[in-house]
Every structure is written in structure tokens, then in C-alpha cells.
Amino acid sequence: MSDIQYIHGKQPHPREYRLIFRNVDRVGWDPSLHTYRNDGGYEQLRHALTMDPKAITDEVKASGLRGRGGAGFPTGVKWGFIPPNNTKPVYLICNADESEPGTFKDRYILHQDPHQLIEGMVISCFAVGAKLAYIYVREEFPEAAHILERALAEAREANLLGHNILGSGFDCEIHVHRGAGAYICGEETGLIESLEGKRPYPRIKPPYFPAAMGLYMCPTIVNNVESLCHVKHIIRMGGEEYSKLGTPRNTGTRIVCVSGDVKKPGYYEIEVGKLTMGELLHEVCGGPKDGRSFKAVIPGGSSAKIMRCEESFKIGKGDDAKTLSFYDLPLDFDTLAAAGSMAGSGGVIVMDDSRRMSWVLNNLNKFYAHESCGQCTPCREGSTWMRKITDRLVAGTAAPSDIDTLNSIAYQIDGKTICAFGEACSWPVEAMIDKFRDELISETSESNEGIAHSAENEAQRRFLQPSQS
Amino acid sequence: MSDVLNNLVASPQTPGTKHYTPFAATDDVNAQADRRIAQYPPDRKRSAVLPLLHIVQHEFGFISSDAIDWIAGRLGIEPIKVLEVVTFYPGLRQTAPGKYHIRVCRTLSCAMGGSYELMEKLCELTKADLSKMDPHHHPIVVSPCGTWSVEFAECLASCGTAPVCLVNDDFHEGLAPEKASDLLKQYND
Structure with a gap:
């Protein structure tokens, strides 16, 4: 690795271990197939195609790789959930929706090293028996979608995709599918609905585990960009060796x-x-x-x-x-x-210490209120209620009791929705109140208790308390 | 009743309308659609609804009712199934944006980096009136001259280089509010 030079000012920190980002910001690097192959690219695919697909899954299981999208579920175990007696087509989907605020890793893989992803995907397709795969790219990455299309065309031209890949008898095609700006499409069943051409309302699990009933009700493996890239390195190093990276149960x-x-x-x-x-x-x-x-x-x-x-x-x-x-x-x-x-x-x-926590929470609540898909009532209504309460908190018109109301709304969403968005939108609120209650309370005022915050509120107040109007 | 339905697919004129040609199912557009439809199993054409909507928005600036009918026809589905998708996704528009459409990231890391101030500055320079934004029907605001439109977007996934924005398909990062004017100059006619 020592012969790799990085662009001035973008050198990795000495404490880093560059595996997936080995080529990110590398001097003389570009996303072309030519550059990738000159660097030993697609050799792991050539090797993997000589292996028994089951053995690849076993290597991934042995590696201990846990999904890098958010849930941290073991990738090899996920692959193993495809029903053994399955006769339907199997699909693989790369989740490149990267929309969790604070996350910006897939962007650089897609822009600078697309062939690493494609190689990882073809190996994974071979392992799970998928002949058709999609890369679901968020709409806000137009350039990444373009780069991927070009990389896929190059790979097709070089017989690294398509019919009889490298003479192995294995057929595999990968297409790019662009989203349209919805956070919920990062949820795997929402993503599948979106790919089917519908509103991305997540499906309930059970029974709709994608590995059994996914895209078009066929077995479908949905993995994050980074996870699929790791597969290539697991094949290169062997699962056992890979698992020595990191710490036990938290490998790589x-x-x-x-x-x-x-x-x-x-x-x-x-x-x-x-x-x-x-x-x-x-x-x-x-x-x-x-x-x-x-x-x-x-x-x-x-x-x-x-x-x-x-x-x-x-x-x-x-x-x-x-x-x-x-x-x-x-x-x-x-x-x-x-x-x-x-x-x-x-x-x-x-x-x-310059940040007001009420402002931070309000920013996140706006995000979640905007991104709730609207399928489940607790989340659809609750995320907006939580936003409105923190709007008041930031504006200085909240009462101390609003903090308890906020907390109770959060706990009434958490665990009561079809998908994990319910937790995603309520956890920030629960944790913020848990850790910074005093700070939040200090921004409220007893004098705001019971005041009307909208015309509807005012009408309601007059109806309930006619003597005070 | 029919007014309600018509309003759902209406595309009121904006100052940006002059920059876009009305939807027409040209040979080129049909050929692009053919390529996208071929990416999905033959009995699963509905999957191509987002790709076709992207083609329309890219070529014609926004999704008109004619475009919805055309997509429905190409995929063999009812127009309502196209409309439900159009009205769900924040990335699809039913009215014309400006010639240059600016999406500023609003979410936490960018907000901490000054994206609200950036938006204020952009609105000041382009004379777009952010208070006119109606998140339900017309989430974007077009400048009176029709050259610019602005919109707050949720996390654009480049939190480390905040604040960031997209201008049409171009990505810009590290945009302190004082760089707003230089950004716009890159796109001046």
C-alpha cells in the first residue's frame, strides 16, 4: 500500500486503514475500467467465478461482515435467508440511497471507484444466484448515476457483465435505478416498492422479508454500497483473514x-x-x-x-x-x-458548546416530519406534532409541559410503526429529552402554558373557556 | 369535483416557463423510454415509472398532465398510478423551475455550517421570495426574472463539506454564504 500516493491535503490519517477507500483521492486515479484493471481490478471476480457459490457465502459468513447501511445485520446471514427450495428468480439490489443525515461515504465510492462496487456486486450476485441486479441511486447524485452508467457499459463491453461472464457460464446484468429524493427509499422494503414503480411505503416484516418476498415477490438481497465493496476484499483475503481486521464480532x-x-x-x-x-x-x-x-x-x-x-x-x-x-x-x-x-x-x-440543543432537535424534527412516508398514523401525525412543538421551543413560545408532551409523542411512535422510521424519528427526541432536559426546559416559560398557537387553537380555547374570551 | 382532479395535474405558469418547451413525445424521448423500459422484466414495466419521469423532467423541466398520460400509456397503467408517484417524491415537480434550479441542503450539518444564511443570500441576490413557498403544491420558488429557482433540500450527503447545494445537476460544496454571488456568476447568461 505504501506506493500509493494521495492528493496533497487529502492524505489519509496515519490511524486509518484504507481498504474500501484505498483509491479515493489517489494520485493518478480515475473511475475508468482501464485504471481499475491496471490495479488488479476484477481479478477477485475471476477467482470467485471458479468457486462454489455456497463457498462464497460461507466466506462472507466467516468474515463476520455486518451491514454498513445502518442496522449492522450480518451480511452472510442475510444471504442465507433465501429459501433453499426457491424456484423464483433471485434479485440483488445495491442500496445507494445514502440519505441518513451525517453520512457521506457512498458518494465517494460511486464517484471515484465505481468498478469496485460493480466487482463486489457481480461476486455477490454469483453467490446468491441473482442474474439481475439494480443499483438504487438517490436522485441527488446525478453525477454518480452518470458515472455508474458509464462504468457498467465498460464492464459489459469487457464481458465482466452480461452473458457468460469471463467464460464461466454465469449471466448477470446490472442496471441503475434512480430515486427521486425520498429518505424512506433507504429502507429496504420501501426501496423495493419504489423500484416496483409505486409509492415507497415500506412493507411489514414478517412476512415481507426481502430475502424471501422482495422485489416482485421474489427472493431479493438488499445490501449497502460499502457492504458490497467489502465482499470483493473478503474474497481476496479469505473470510478468516478478513475477520482478523477490527475486533471480534465487529470485524473489518x-x-x-x-x-x-x-x-x-x-x-x-x-x-x-x-x-x-x-x-x-x-x-x-x-x-x-x-x-x-x-x-x-x-x-x-x-x-x-x-x-x-x-x-x-x-x-x-x-x-x-x-x-x-x-x-x-x-x-x-x-x-x-x-x-x-x-x-x-x-x-x-x-x-x-455554541449549539442550542432545541435548535438541533428542531432541525432534525423538520427532517423527519418532511420525510415520513405517511403510511402509519403515529409516525405521519406524530412527526409533525414533534416538529411543531420544537418550532415553539425555538421561538420561545413553549411551556414546560410541552417537553413532557413531546416525550410522550415520541414514545407513542417508537415501536408502533411498520418500519424503523418510527424509531428513527422518535429516538432523537427521546434521547435529547433524556440528556438535555434541563436545557430544553430552560427555554420554556410557565407563562406560555395554555396559550393558543394557531387560529384553530384559539377557537378551541374560546369554546372550552368561554368565560375567559 | 372535476376541478379538484384537474388541479392535481395542473401546471400553472411560472416565470421559468419560458425556458422550457411543452411536453411532446418526440422520437428521441420515446427511444430513451424504450431503453429504460428494457431494464426491467417484460411483465414489470411499471418499474420504469420513475426512470420515465426523470426523462420527462430532464427534457421538459417538469411533469405536465400530458406527460403523465404519455407515461401511463407507455407502461400500460392508469394515469393515477403515475400521478401518485409524482405527488409523493420531493424530487419531482409539476411546475416549471427557473433556468437554473438551486437546491440548498437544509439538514443538520449543513445548517450548522450556515446553509440557512446561504439560502437567505441566494434569495436576496435572485429576488426569489422564500415566503411564497408552499410545501404542498409548489415547494420551489422561482425568481421574478425566471432565471433562478430555489428550494431547500434534505441532506445531500456531503455533510463533511457543509454547506452544499446542487445547481441543476452540478454539485457545489463548502459554500459559505459570502460565496453565493460567485456561485451565481458561474451560471450567468
Whole structure:
């Protein structure tokens, strides 16, 4: 790896381990097939096509790879859910909808290294028996869609796609399908509905697990861009060897995207669990801006529960239990879950002491109110109610009781909807109230209790309290 | 009743309308549609509804009722099935944008980086009146001259280089509000 030069000013930090982002910002690199092949590209596909498809799935299982989209579900296990007696066509979908606020890793893979994704996808298609695959790209990536179309055409021309790939007898086609700006299409069943040409209303699980009943009611594997890229490296290294990267149960590398109030925001590929939060924020990202100190961090995309920087957490059970400060938490799936949040999509949003938490929460509530698909009542209505309450909080017209109302709305959405959007929109509210209740209360006023916030409110008040009108 | 239905597919004129030709099912558009439809299994043509809508919006600026009928015809589905998709997705429009359509990211990291201030500055320079924005029917605001239109978009996935925006299909990052004027100059006629 040492012979790779990176563009000045964009060199990886010494604590990084570049696997997926090996070619991102590389000097002399471009997204063409020619460049990719000169660098040994598509050799893993050639090798994989000589393997038994089951053996590829076994390697992925052995690697311990967990999905990089947000849920962290083991990829190999997901593949294994295709019914064994299946006679229907199998589809593979690459989820390139990248829409979790705070996440910006897939953008660079699609723009700079599209063939890495295509190679990973063809290998994965061969493993699961899919002959047709789609890359669902968010509409806001028009250039990425263009680059992918060109890369797919190059691959087709070179017989790396299409009929009888590299003489193996395996046929596989991949197409680009563009979304149209809806966050819910990142949810795998919503994505499938969208790909079927409908409104992307998520399907309920069970029974609609995509691996059994997915696209066109056929077995469908939906994986994130980064996860599919990892497959190529698992074939190269072997599952066993790959699993030595990172820490047990949290293997491999992952791309952490840091944004907000740090000196050096950006993307950093690290071995999972090998870096602590403090090392990431202080050493890699250069610490807080001058004269500021860290206040709170959202560690895994906007849906992850916010954490206070001065907090400590009890991790583990029984004799293994230990108390760790926020900065000593290793960045892996299990620790962040034990600390009450999640590693999610790897989007770390940092806020310093200049930020008002009511404003932060209001910004997120606007996002979720806008993006709720409207299928389930608790989420459709509740996300807007939560936005309205935080609108008042920011405007200074909220009463202390509004905080309890806000909390109760959140808990009435959480767990009561078809898809995980219910949790995604209520967790930020629940966590913010849990961690910053005093700050939120301090922005309210008793004198706002019972005041009307709209014409309808006022009419209602007059009806209920005619004597006071 | 019919007014209600007609309003659902109406495309009122905007100052930007002059920059776009009315929808017509030309040979070129039909050929593009053929290529997209071929990407899906033959009995699953409905899957091509988003790709066809993208073709229309790219060529004609917005989705008119004629375009909805054409897509429905090409895919063998009822027009309402096209309309339900058009009205759901924030990325599809039923009225003409400006010649250059600017989408500024509104979500947390960009907002912390100053995207609201950027939007204010853009509105000031283009004279687009953001208070006219009606999120349900016309989520974009077109400048009186018709050259520009602005819209707040949710997370554009480049949080590390906030604030960011899209101008038509071009992506711009690290746009401190004071760079607004330089951004617009790149697109001046």
C-alpha cells in the first residue's frame, strides 16, 4: 500500500486503514475500467467465478461482515435467508440511497471507484444466484448515476457483465435505478416498492422479508454500497483473514464520516473498534474549533441517539462490566449499542458548546416530519406534532409541559410503526429529552402554558373557556 | 369535483416557463423510454415509472398532465398510478423551475455550517421570495426574472463539506454564504 500516493491535503490519517477507500483521492486515479484493471481490478471476480457459490457465502459468513447501511445485520446471514427450495428468480439490489443525515461515504465510492462496487456486486450476485441486479441511486447524485452508467457499459463491453461472464457460464446484468429524493427509499422494503414503480411505503416484516418476498415477490438481497465493496476484499483475503481486521464480532474496516464542529471534518476509514471516540475526535479530527469544547455527539447518523460528551457509560455485564467515559468508548457496533446509542451508518455529527440543543432537535424534527412516508398514523401525525412543538421551543413560545408532551409523542411512535422510521424519528427526541432536559426546559416559560398557537387553537380555547374570551 | 382532479395535474405558469418547451413525445424521448423500459422484466414495466419521469423532467423541466398520460400509456397503467408517484417524491415537480434550479441542503450539518444564511443570500441576490413557498403544491420558488429557482433540500450527503447545494445537476460544496454571488456568476447568461 505504501506506493500509493494521495492528493496533497487529502492524505489519509496515519490511524486509518484504507481498504474500501484505498483509491479515493489517489494520485493518478480515475473511475475508468482501464485504471481499475491496471490495479488488479476484477481479478477477485475471476477467482470467485471458479468457486462454489455456497463457498462464497460461507466466506462472507466467516468474515463476520455486518451491514454498513445502518442496522449492522450480518451480511452472510442475510444471504442465507433465501429459501433453499426457491424456484423464483433471485434479485440483488445495491442500496445507494445514502440519505441518513451525517453520512457521506457512498458518494465517494460511486464517484471515484465505481468498478469496485460493480466487482463486489457481480461476486455477490454469483453467490446468491441473482442474474439481475439494480443499483438504487438517490436522485441527488446525478453525477454518480452518470458515472455508474458509464462504468457498467465498460464492464459489459469487457464481458465482466452480461452473458457468460469471463467464460464461466454465469449471466448477470446490472442496471441503475434512480430515486427521486425520498429518505424512506433507504429502507429496504420501501426501496423495493419504489423500484416496483409505486409509492415507497415500506412493507411489514414478517412476512415481507426481502430475502424471501422482495422485489416482485421474489427472493431479493438488499445490501449497502460499502457492504458490497467489502465482499470483493473478503474474497481476496479469505473470510478468516478478513475477520482478523477490527475486533471480534465487529470485524473489518468501516468508513466513519465526521461532520459538524470539529477542525477537520471528513471521511476516515478505520478498523472497527480499534479507535476510541476520543482518538477519533481529538487525534484524527483535530479536536474542537478554537475556543470551543465538545458538547454532544450523534454517533451513527441522525437517527442514532445523541450522547453527551461528559457522560460515562457502564459497558458489559457481570465481571466484565466496566465504566468508560464517552471519549474512551471504542467505535464499534456493540459498544455504542451498549452505551444506549448505535453505530448506525457511521455518520458522526459533532456539536460544540455554541449549539442550542432545541435548535438541533428542531432541525432534525423538520427532517423527519418532511420525510415520513405517511403510511402509519403515529409516525405521519406524530412527526409533525414533534416538529411543531420544537418550532415553539425555538421561538420561545413553549411551556414546560410541552417537553413532557413531546416525550410522550415520541414514545407513542417508537415501536408502533411498520418500519424503523418510527424509531428513527422518535429516538432523537427521546434521547435529547433524556440528556438535555434541563436545557430544553430552560427555554420554556410557565407563562406560555395554555396559550393558543394557531387560529384553530384559539377557537378551541374560546369554546372550552368561554368565560375567559 | 372535476376541478379538484384537474388541479392535481395542473401546471400553472411560472416565470421559468419560458425556458422550457411543452411536453411532446418526440422520437428521441420515446427511444430513451424504450431503453429504460428494457431494464426491467417484460411483465414489470411499471418499474420504469420513475426512470420515465426523470426523462420527462430532464427534457421538459417538469411533469405536465400530458406527460403523465404519455407515461401511463407507455407502461400500460392508469394515469393515477403515475400521478401518485409524482405527488409523493420531493424530487419531482409539476411546475416549471427557473433556468437554473438551486437546491440548498437544509439538514443538520449543513445548517450548522450556515446553509440557512446561504439560502437567505441566494434569495436576496435572485429576488426569489422564500415566503411564497408552499410545501404542498409548489415547494420551489422561482425568481421574478425566471432565471433562478430555489428550494431547500434534505441532506445531500456531503455533510463533511457543509454547506452544499446542487445547481441543476452540478454539485457545489463548502459554500459559505459570502460565496453565493460567485456561485451565481458561474451560471450567468
